[in-house]
Amino acid sequence: MVEAQQMSQPSWLNESELYKCVHCGFCLQACPTYLATGLETESPRGRIALMKAVNEGRLEISDQVMRHWDLCIQCRACEDVCPSGVPYGNLIESTMDRLRVHRKIGFVPRLAYEISLRYLIPNQRNLAIVFSMMNFYIKSGLQKLVRKTKILKLISDRLERLEKMTPSINGKFFRAQGQFYSADVEGTEKIQMLSGCVMPLTQGDQMRAAVRMLNRANKDVEIPSNQGCCGAINSHVGGLEKAKELARANIDAFSKGNDSEPIVVASAGCGARMMEYGHLLSDDADYALKAVNFSKRVVDINEFLDQSKLxxxxxxxxxxxxxxxxxxxxxxxxxxxxxxxxxxxxxxxxxxxxxxxxxxxxxxxxxxxxxxxxxxxxxxxxxxxxxxxxxxxxxxxxxxxxxxxxxxxxxxxxxxxxxxxxxxxxxxxxxx
Amino acid sequence: MSQSELSEINDLVADLKNIVGGGYVLDDKADLLVYEYDGSIDRGSPVVIVLPASATEISSVLKLARAHSIPVVARGAGTGLSGGAIAEQGGIVISMARMNKILEVNSDDRYAIVEPGVVNLDLSTHVGPQGLYYAPDPSSQRACTIGGNIAENAGGPHCLAYGVTTNHVLGMEVVLADGSVTWFGENERDGVGYDLRGITIGSEGTLAIVTKISVRLLRSPEHVKTILMAFETIEDASAAVTGIIGAGMVPAAIEMMDHFCIKAAEGAVGAGYPEGAGAVLLVELDGLFEAVEEEYEEIEAICREFGPLEVRVADDSLEREKLWSGRKGVLGALGRLAPNYYLVDGTIPRTKLVDVLRQINELSERSGYPIANLLHAGDGNLHPSILFDERKPGDVENILAIGSEILRICVESGGVLSGEHGIGLEKQDQMPLMFSDEDMATMSLLKIAFETEDLLNPGKVFPTGAGCGDISQARAIARVGPGAYI
Structure with missing residues (x-):
């Protein structure tokens, strides 16, 4: 529990963003967790009210309060329907980031959390090892055995549920190695493409299909090396510093020798994160401008193909x-x-x-x-x-x-x- | 809180859990905090929130409340603008969120039976494929509930031609303060005898709690035409409205927005309102194809007399939706112009539009607070919205005084205190502007006929004290607290 004194210190929330909310309630019916529960605490308006209350020193950050913020899926549907233009994404992101210091997590979950967010998601090589192991687990028949014997249920229900989420591995890994896919058409535009973190490992086939479609739309495609995770996962769970690190690495990777080509993204979440690098790095003297320029180049593959009249x-x-x-x-x-x-x-x-x-x-x-x-x-x-x-x-x-x-x-x-x-x-x- | 009070609350919570189940009773501090507001400026913390699933459960809750002598406030989506759902005196808040089912749709007899937690727009969406819709359309219709609409007798842009909530409710099941469950009105048609249904609609939860509603459904019109008309000044736009109404025409809706609203709405949704205009009118015509087209020509000719900057017609539903999206989102969009707004709801005779808007404008200039005007112009329902910043010392007191002055102007020009948002906490102390002591005494007789304990949404509608405008101002400020979150 935090002392009231500590909480009245300069807020982690941008007040001009926070107080844009006039609690009209238009967001309620757009919010998946409100629709599922009917509870004001699980609505965007409720979550903002809790932020305001903490900001005003009327409420302490307790485990119960954190639950309501944690339960936000961060789909940002509320933002899309908000007439006041409350930048909810910014508010919940900085709240999640702040909450790290308040969390009491057991040793094992904390370890799993830290390892995934520090050493796996941001590092393609480590992540590839994990997914190779998963691939072996599925293909060797081990998965069948585990599911048939229900052995995990003996350990915990949660583990069994997690196992069911094991993603299937579709085709070979799609590695970002600076490769170039030509459309074989003269005088065509070159674009760069994000490979990402999980998608190129679990859905290599789908990545290759995306490249083929860009070629069909007469675009040459380059997959710059040294790129990596966009930082979305880290920023959602409250790791803004790591997210910023990843953002800077991607800005460098996609700006080598060229900083005007479109950056096409085949996964919507990554595209959204990258479009907001400008905001993410606005306090970074070296990268603020570069980030704004980078964000302008980012375009979703569906939007790009539709505009290219494929x-x-x-x-x-x-x-x-x-x-x-x-x-x-x-x-x-x-x-x-x-x-x-x-x-x-x-x-x-x-x-x-x-x-x-x-x-x-x-x-x-x-x-x-x-x-x-x-x-x-x-x-x-x-x-x-x-x-x-x-x-x-x-x-x-x-x-x-x-x-x-x-x-x-x-x-x-x-x-x-x-x-x-x-x-x-x-x-x-x-x-x- | 004393030890005995605490233990009484603990008993109450335990009893409530027995009625509705443990997961549907909330009393954590964070829970109480998010149920203390609605869409407007007031705030009041309940002791406990309960989410029942049936009239039977609500009946048990009311019996329990009576045994404990604790107030009960029913709450829909909390989008109200007059504090009707605020637990001003603490007590139990009954959230209708779980009672959100459409129970029956009878497309032949054109009615539907719904639970009070059904979202207004969801009903129209649900019956849309059968060529039907539910007419009352408050601007918050995608979030507000039918139950809440009944409490406040909500209107909306289209009530000009179709009437407000009371004109569309055939009957309803209610739970009275003693826990008895009964039915007011008819299920499928208008009733006879004392109109208890009519009395309950707009009573803001002070007479009974509505648990099931039979609503009238209308056949979707064959043809709809929405016209956007931009004028250089708000006076020209007002004169055009007076002209249309004066010619004996009743369009489905006539909405007006001033330049503040145009700017805010454009920022929010890019509805395509011309930004240089002093005011825009949004006129909607519906009905049979030929009739609509004829009416359109007549209206266009009338408007041409007042020199519109632009007349734009939307025929297809996408274009229409775009024009309406600006209007329906404009209130929240005012958040783009200032950190806070205080929306005033009053009604005046339509012939006084130009004069009253001039007075409001003078008030704005005198006080230095911008006032954005959005109006259901066709039926003279004004929504002047005073823009301010709650964090500036003195702002809250000042805007409340301005709001009060606007209502005085409305009543003096022959209008009423509220067009569609209800009295609630917001305007109870201004009731004497309109009603004599005798009027008020008659109303309290009615309230007493329903319950003498005053546990159903107490402290609403009726003036709380001396009943003088100035005193009420002081009370409002005392309630909100200077510099408080508003």
Whole structure:
């Protein structure tokens, strides 16, 4: 518990941002955790009220208070509907960062937390070792054995649940080594592409499909070396310093010899984080300007392909397809039409809008691991709507959403496939 | 808090948990804190919050409250603008968040039965595919609940042609203060006898707690046309409104926004309002295709007389939605112009628009506080919003005084204290501006007929004390506290 004295010290919150909230309540129905619970404490307005109360010295930061902030998925749907323009993302990010000093966490979770955030996510080589081990675990039949014997249940329910989230490894790792993929067209534009952290390891095939689509749109693609995680995961869980470090590394990696080419991003969450490097590094004398320039170059792949007027291939897909908005694409990048336009452009597709498509699926980066109960509550409603939609395929634009939807579909036994929009487009070019 | 008070609260919490289940009773400090506000300026902390799932549970809660002599305040989404859902005297807040089901839709007889926690817009979205909708559309419709709408008799832009909440509620199940459950009005049609339904609507939770509602559904119009008209000055825009109404026309809605609102709304949603204009009108026509087109020509001709800077028509639903999104979000968007606003809700005769707006403008210039004007102009419902910064010493006191003065202007020009937000905590002390002691005594007789203990949302609607404008001002300030969060 913190002393009142300490709390009345200069706030970690930007007051002019905090007091923009006039508590009109327009955010309530956009918030997945409010929809799941009906509780004001689990709403954006409630979370802001708690920040204000702490800021004004009317409330101490207790475990209960932290719970309400921790339960925020940070989907930022509230920001998209807020008439006052409250930058909720900034507020919750700096709150999470501040909370690190208040947390009482057991030794083992703390170790797992520190190792993942300091040595795994930011380091492609270490992360690749982990995913290689996972790949071995799945392919060797060990996973089957573990699931059949339910051995993990003996240790803890939580561990068993975690095991179920083991991502499948799709194809070879996609490593960022400065490679160049030519569109084989003369006088074409060159773009740079983010490889990222988890996606290139678990979804190498999908990354390669994304590159092919950029080539189809007549763009040469470079994957700069020395790039890495965008910092989103660190900033969500309260590690702004590490996030800044990662941001600086990426700015350097993508600015070697050229600082004007578009930086295309195939995972919506990373794109959103990178678009806000300008804000993240605004206090950094050396990087503030570079970060603003960098952020301007960042563009989501769906937006980029839609603007490039990519024409799908000749093969048609005779399926009912729906689309789940990736929160950070819709709410932060404000890209809502582009993925839908791309899907609808595919021959044979019967597009249907998913009820509540703009409500989060509960993935939230590491949220599905750290807050499994709420994550599942939010996912359940999503899967119910998906079942009602009658769709054969649900498309999305972010690896977190992809895995979460995939887990939900499997658990519910639905006959629905999850695909990236770019993956669907790629299929139209394949010979049947 | 004394030891005996604490132990009584602990008993109460334990009993409440027995009624609704442990997970649906909240009494942590953080919980109490986020249930102390609504969409406006007042604040009051409950002792405990309970989330019941049925009328039976609410009945038990009310019986328990009576046994403990503790006040009960029902709460929808907490978007109200007059403090109606504020637990000013502490007590139990009953959140309707779990009672949010649409129980029945009868598209042939065009009614629906809903629970009070159903979100206003969700009902229209739900019945939309059947060509139906629920007409009252407060600007907060995507968050506010039908139950809350009933408490405040909420309006909205389209109440010009379609009427306010009371015109769309056929009947409702209520729990009375003694815990008995009964039904006011009819299920499927208008009732006979004393209109207890009508009395309860707008009573702000002081007479009964509504647990089930039968609402009228309307057939979606065949054709809708939304017209944006920009004028150089707010006087021109007001004159155009008077012209339209004077010609005997009743569009579905006539909304007006001044240059402050235009700026804020543009910043928020980019609805495409021309930024140089002194005021814009948003006029909506609906009905049969030919009738709408005819009406449109007539209205356009009237407006042309007042030299509009621009007339723009939205025919398709996307364009219309864009024009409306600016209007519906404008209140929250005022947060872009100043850290705080104080929205005043009053109604005047439409012929007095120009005169009253001039007086408000003078008040703004005299006091130095900008006042943004958004109006349901068609029915003379004003929403002057005073922009201020709560952190500046004296601002809160000053804007409350200005608000009070605006209401005096409204009443003096033949208007009323509230168009659609209710009296609540905000305007109770201004009631004597409109009502004589005899009027008020008659109203209290009605309240007494429902309950004598004064436990249902006490301290609302009726003046709390001397009933003089100046004193009420002091009381308001005492309640909020100088420099307090408002």
């Amino acid at each position: 024409q799908p291939g000749e093969a048609s897909i005779h399926k009912i397809v729906t689309y789940q908005d990736s929160c950070h694409l819709a709410n932060v990048q404000k890209v809502k039409d582009a993925p839908r336009n791309l899907i609808k452009s595919i021959g044979g597709v019967d597009f249907c809008e998913l009820k509540g498509s703009n409500v989060c699926c509960g993935a939230g980066g590491t949220y599905m691991i750290t807050e499994p109960e709420m994550s599942e509550a939010v996912l359940t409603e999503k899967i119910r709507n998906l079942a009602d939609s009658g769709a054969d395929i649900i498309a999305t634009a972010n690896p977190g959403c992809f895995m979460q939807l995939d887990n939900g579909i499997k658990a519910a036994g639905l006959d629905v496939e999850v695909k990236y929009v770019t993956e669907l487009l790629d299929e139209t070019y394949k010979q049947k």
